[in-house]
Amino acid sequence: MAERTFGQIPGYPEGTTFDSRAELSEAGVHRPLMAGISGNARDGADSIVLSGGYEDDKDLGDEIVYTGHGGRDPRTGVQVSDQALRGGNLALAKSSLEGLPVRVIRGSRHASPYSPESGYRYDGLYTVDDYWHDVGRSGFLIWRFRLLKVPTVPSAAERVGEGRADYSAAPRRETTVLRVVRDTRQAREIKALYDYRCQVCGTRLEGPAGPYAEAAHIRPLGAPHDGPDTPDNTLCLCPNHHALFDHGGLVIEEDLTMTGAEGRLTVHPRHRISNEHLRYRREHYRAPEEEPRPAARTTT
Structure with a gap:
């Protein structure tokens, strides 16, 4: 199995479109061909696909309230039982604990004004700000995850600045903040x-x-x-x-x-x-x- 990558996939900047799940998988932007959550309980979740699957999803653009997986009838897509905090759900909770970025891909079947007209589109990195359980519209327990958009950092080619200096810069690595501490x-x-x-x-x-x-x-x-x-x-x-x-x-x-x-x-x-x-x-x-x-x- 290919090594799990958290963060941007080189060569596929935000806004890149794909015709199919197979193309997403081949690019490494979202590996699973069927599952909406890519990840596991040990490592965390590295990507999710929004494709119109769950009735309790809310897409506000830079903020998403995402419904975890499980409990749906595979034939009808109707929620028929409770969800559990395991599998992909536990992977997203792990990403929240560790502050790991999650790639968000929207599909054309996702009922949202932010969805592409066709195929799939990679829409950038989000952090899992919070997670909790609730009773969904169908009356069953569901796990919900609030994802917040990570501000886009311009690539080196897009930045405007001075020419290269003679000294070497200290190595940098991308990090995310786990919690916002409000002080009112x-x-x-x-x-x-x-x-x-x-x-x-x-x-x-x-x-x-x-x-x-x-x-x-x-x-x-x-x-x-x-x-x-x-x-x-x-x-x-x-x-x-x-x-x-x-x-x-x-x-x-x-x-x-x-x-x-x-x-x-x-x-x-x-x-x-x-x-x-x-x-x-x-x-x-x-x-x-x-x-x-x-x-x-x-x-x-």
Whole structure:
């Protein structure tokens, strides 16, 4: 099997079109001839194809809410059972954890104004910003992945600048940022309330410029979660527990005890935390039990 490549494929810049899945595979832009996700749980996902497969997909151009694979009737394409966090779904989750770029290819059958009129088009690199489970339109559990476009870097031929210098430049490598830490006025107030101590472990990080902590939103901001930037939706956490919280490794129960950490969440008397937001986080980010629910009945 060819070595898995993350990032751009030399010779195939963003905007390159292909007539078929076979051409995509031959070029190495998306290797599988059938599967929409290329990758595995060990390495991560290197590419996906949007080709009109899942009813819960949302394509906003630079932001995509992508439905994971599994649970569909192969004859009708209808969702008939729950999806599990394994195979390609687990590969995309791995890419989120590692900050790996994912090549996105759109097909003409994908119902989106951003799709090509025919064939397939490579539309650049995206990062897997978040992943969670939800109940889809057909009533079954699905895994959803929010992908955000990585800004395009001009090629050497497209750049305008001075001529080549006599010195050699240090080698560079492309990297991606795993998380965006938002620091709003509300967030700063919560961190100050806790004296920059993590509500989970009590750690206070001190640097030359002062203390450091991160504000974690319980119900994520923006669509499709639509969480508010308010104190009752904000926690003060250290970077380690923030990362665990974001990826489902830390769950806060109704009585403020925690799964993934010992003890109870520390809550300041002047800080009211919304039980509704905590419940939303548990329902969408706690790993669901793998026991499949019965398939929906169909009538003829």
